Amino acid sequence: xxxxxxxxxxxxxxxxxxxxxxxxxxxxxxxxxxxxxxxxxxxxxxxxxxxxxxxxxxxxxxxxxxxxxxxxxxxxxxxxxxxxxxxxxxxxxxxxxxxxxxxxxxxxxxxxxxxxxxxxxxxxxxxxxxxxxx
Amino acid sequence: xxxxxxxxxxxxxxxxxxxxxxxxxxxxxxxxxxxxxxxxxxxxxxxxxxxxxxxxxxxxxxxxxxxxxxxxxxxxxxxxxxxxxxxxxxxxxxxxxxxxxxxxxxxxxxxxxxxxxxxxxxxxxxxxxxxxxxxxxxxxxxxxxxxxxxxxxxxxxxxxxxxxxxxxxxxxxxxxxxxxxxxxxxxxxxxxxxxxxxxxxxxxxxxxxxxxxxxxxxxxxxxxxxxxxxxxxxxxxxxxxxxxxxxxxxxxxxxxx
Numbered sequence: 001x002x003x004x005x006x007x008x009x010x011x012x013x014x015x016x017x018x019x020x021x022x023x024x025x026x027x028x029x030x031x032x033x034x035x036x037x038x039x040x041x042x043x044x045x046x047x048x049x050x051x052x053x054x055x056x057x058x059x060x061x062x063x064x065x066x067x068x069x070x071x072x073x074x075x076x077x078x079x080x081x082x083x084x085x086x087x088x089x090x091x092x093x094x095x096x097x098x099x100x101x102x103x104x105x106x107x108x109x110x111x112x113x114x115x116x117x118x119x120x121x122x123x124x125x126x127x128x129x130x131x132x133x134x
Numbered sequence: 135x136x137x138x139x140x141x142x143x144x145x146x147x148x149x150x151x152x153x154x155x156x157x158x159x160x161x162x163x164x165x166x167x168x169x170x171x172x173x174x175x176x177x178x179x180x181x182x183x184x185x186x187x188x189x190x191x192x193x194x195x196x197x198x199x200x201x202x203x204x205x206x207x208x209x210x211x212x213x214x215x216x217x218x219x220x221x222x223x224x225x226x227x228x229x230x231x232x233x234x235x236x237x238x239x240x241x242x243x244x245x246x247x248x249x250x251x252x253x254x255x256x257x258x259x260x261x262x263x264x265x266x267x268x269x270x271x272x273x274x275x276x277x278x279x280x281x282x283x284x285x286x287x288x289x290x291x292x293x294x295x296x297x298x299x300x301x302x303x304x305x306x307x308x309x310x311x312x313x314x315x316x317x318x319x320x321x322x323x324x325x326x327x328x329x330x331x332x333x334x335x336x337x338x339x340x341x342x343x344x345x346x347x348x349x350x351x352x353x354x355x356x357x358x359x360x361x362x363x364x365x366x367x368x369x370x371x372x373x374x375x376x377x378x379x380x381x382x383x384x385x386x387x388x389x390x391x
Contacts, residue, residue, distance in 0.1 A: 013227050024372055031290070033372030036223050037365045040230035047231060067228035071360065072180045073158045074225045075353040077217030078346055079187030079317060080161075081205040085195030087314050090307025093278070097263040098311025101256040101282035102319060105341040108251060109327045112337045115244040119237065119333030122358055 005063025008050070012042040143209060150212025157210060161186050181321040181354035188314060219345075226349060230361040234332070238365060241333035245366045248340030253374050255341070256283040257382045260308060272386040273297040279386075280378035281305025282312060284344040287374035294379035309344065316347030321354035329355060332362040339363035343370030 013036075020035025027033065047064070050056040087098070113119075146153050165183035169175060173182075191203030200206030205214035215221065238245075260282025261275040269275055277297040281288025281304065288305030291297075297305075320329070320338075328334050339348050339362065348367040352359045 009224065009228055009231075013224055016227070017223075020368070020372070027372075027376050029290075029372060029375040031286070031372040031375045032368075033376075034369045036226055037368040039223075039227045040233070040361055040365060043227055043230050044233060044235055064228055064231045067225050068231055070221075071225040071229050071357060072183070072353050073155075073162060074216060074221050075350050076158050076161055076180075076183045076187045077154055077213045078222055079184045079217070079350055080158075080191045080194070080210075080213050081203040081217045082188060082191050082314060082317075082346065083195065083201045083310055084188050084192040084203060084314055086201060086307055087310035088192065090304060090311060093263060093267040094281075094304050094307035095311050096267075097260045097278060097282045097308040098313075099315055100263055101259045101308075102312045102315040102342065102347075104259055105252055105255055106316075106319070106323060106327055106338075108255065108341055109248075109329065109334055109337050112244055112248045112251060112341070113328060113334040115247060116242075116333070117240050119241060119331040121330040122332070122356060125356075 002059050002063040002066070005060040005065075006067065007063070008046055008060075009043065009064050009067060012046060013039045015039065016042055146209040147211070150210075151215050152212065153210065154212035154216040157213065158183075158216065161190075178321060178354060180357075184317055184350050184354050188317065222345075222349065226360060226364045229357065229364075233361045237332040237362065238336070241336040241362070244333055245336040245340050248337040249343075249366055249369055249373060252341035252343050253283055253370065253377060254382070256312075256343070257378065260305075261386065269301075270390070272383060272390045274301045275390075276378065276383040276386050277301050277305045278308060279382065280374065281308035283309070283374040283378065284371050285309025285313065286371050287378050290375045291378035291383070295383050312342075313344045313347040313350075316342050316344060317350035317354065320347075320351030324355045329359070332359065335359035335362035336366050339368075340366035340370065343367050343374065345371065 016039025017032060017035035019038045020032035023033040024031045162183050165186055166179040168182050169177055169179040194204035194207055198206035202214055204210045257279040260279035264275050264278040273295045274297055276295055277292035280291035285306045288309050289302050292302035292305055329338055342348050345367055348363045352363045
């Protein structure tokens with residue numbers, strides 16, 4: 001049943017966001033602190049456990065992979081609802097502050113990524129993965 | 135003739151989410167075609183699709199005068215559901231399926247440091263820019279610095295410290311610029327900053343932080359990097375809301391007297 005996979009995903013997101021809200025309450029902010037991160041960790045544990053118990057047949061797995069595949073289209077929709085006009089009409093100070101923060105933070109990535117054990121570049125996309133994205 | 139347009143517009147408005155699937159499908163097809171023919175595959179289809187989305191959003195904003203881009207036009211309102219935070223977070227969590235937990239653990243220290251550097255770095259850069267533009271009070275500097283973190287941290291900080299509504303609006307604009315700049319800029323500079331492995335993606339998430347900028351930027355580079363970037367970025371806005379009106383504001387207040 002394809003919905004089982006989607007339902008597991010849904011429960012992970014809801015529990016993760018609740019945990020993020022509780023952590024926010026704990027540190028005293030009215031915001032979600034780490035909800036999506038907790039949800040991802042829950043999903044990793046839940047799917048690992050389900051696989052070990054034989055509860056992850058192909059149809060169930062497809063219920064998760066579908067939403068993973070929808071990620072890029074959803075991000076394109078997200079781009080189409082950004083307040084781009086608001087960003088461009090914010091005036092020179094807002095534009096300078098936003099651009100400077102982005103550029104300087106990006107420039108710091110190589111320095112901070114040197115800390116700890118090195119991480120291997122991901123292998124090139126396989127033909128099947130590429131076909132899925134096109 | 136008018137009846138026919140009314141019926142068609144009615145179908146569009148009553149089926150918003152379905153319209154959104156069709157519209158985004160068309161955008162992705164056009165972007166894929168542009169990627170293959172115009173750029174000979176040098177610029178990824180997803181990067182172009184995001185760029186087209188941003189351009190359409192700007193046009194939608196010009197046409198409607200609203201704040202939700204293309205979704206402010208009634209026929210395209212379903213884009214706000216498809217691209218809203220609910221389905222976005224749902225899809226981000228789904229990308230984590232099959233992620234290697236060891237990669238996340240290995241990148242933990244660098245990821246945590248990137249959060250601290252990213253949040254305070256944005257605060258300081260934003261405040262310095264505000265200083266250069268003539269602001270001298272701790273409230274305004276803190277608010278604009280917080281806006282340079284994300285467009286949520288800005289108004290949260292501004293409201294908490296009692297900044298003027300004009301300064302709060304500027305802080306939102308600064309955050310929006312950062313978000314758009316990350317979506318467009320990330321695929322262009324990914325290769326120069328080594329953004330091709332899980333650890334640098336986690337550091338990217340912690341340094342940039344704005345969820346839309348991180349999710350859009352990584353989608354345009356390599357979808358497999360998304361869960362790693364999202365893992366750190368998910369803490370950014372919450373920590374920013376915690377640190378902006380407190381530590382950062384107090385430091386500015388002490389320095390400016």
